[in-house]
Amino acid sequence: MVRVGAGFKPALTLTSARILIIIMTAKRKKADEEHENVERWMVSYADFVTLLFCFFTAMYAISNVDNDKLGKFVRSMRDAFNASPSSTKAFSVIEDIPILLPLDLETEAKVKDEMERLVSEAKGGIEIKRDERGVTISIMDKFLFELGSAQLRESSKAVVDAAASALKNFPNMIRIEGHTDNVHISNRDFRSNWELSSMRAINVAEYFINVHGISPERISATGYAEYKPIAPNDSPDGRSKNRRVDIVILSEKEGQKEPR
Secondary structure (H helix, E strand, O other): OOOOOOOOOHHHHHHHHHHHHHHHHHHHHHHHHHOOOOOOHHHHHHHHHHHHHHHHHHHHHHHOOOHHHHHHHHHHHHHHOOOOOOOOOEEEEEOOEEEEOOHHHHHHHHHHHHHHHHHHHHOOOEEEEEEOOEEEEEEEHHHOOOOOOOOOOHHHHHHHHHHHHHHOOOOOOEEEEEEOOOOOOOOOOOOOHHHHHHHHHHHHHHHHHHHHOOOHHHEEEEEOOOOOOOOOOOOHHHHHHHOEEEEEEEOHHHHOOOOO
16 A cells, blocks of 8 residues: 655646656657658649649640631621721720621621521532632522523522621621633623633623622722632532632732732
């Protein structure tokens, strides 16, 4: 039996116990810290792979722009901010901060909207495409003229009217090009394909000017005869594709090359 003397202090015993607990806890922490996590690199690697995925996803999205939707977006933005198309391709939403817009895309979208039904009904006879020159409405001759004639058919007016309606919304220069196949023509009206292709382009140009009031300063007409084919002339189908009128809405850069 242990007797407690008068000088015994229990507080000292409690203090010693606390010190022991603190020492043991410190040793445990030190042992945990010395334990190396060999899989820690996987966290950084996973972050890196995720960033790469986001980067290439963004790059893919940028490289696959829907031109039709972009053109419609541009037009809706112009309408929202009451901005009219201009040859500078820019307008300012916030003062002193110009926003650049792809006018060619906007033009292409507008033309497609105006001629969507006709293009669908033509089943390949009317094409709308965009290249370095601008936006081209390519119309096979059977939708505009009788064979060997340069006079616009009455039934062709809907096609030309739709094209003119789209052209009036933009300040671009317009070049109308006549094309034929390689079958030589010689009748009382035309001595060559040069004359036929040129007169067809001129008649379309005059219709735009006289009926739709498009400024003649914006329009030029030219004939290429059979020398700018888009298909081989060795079959009826190929020759049919080559007999066409191209209405080219020139880009700003191409428009500057036109004679003044």
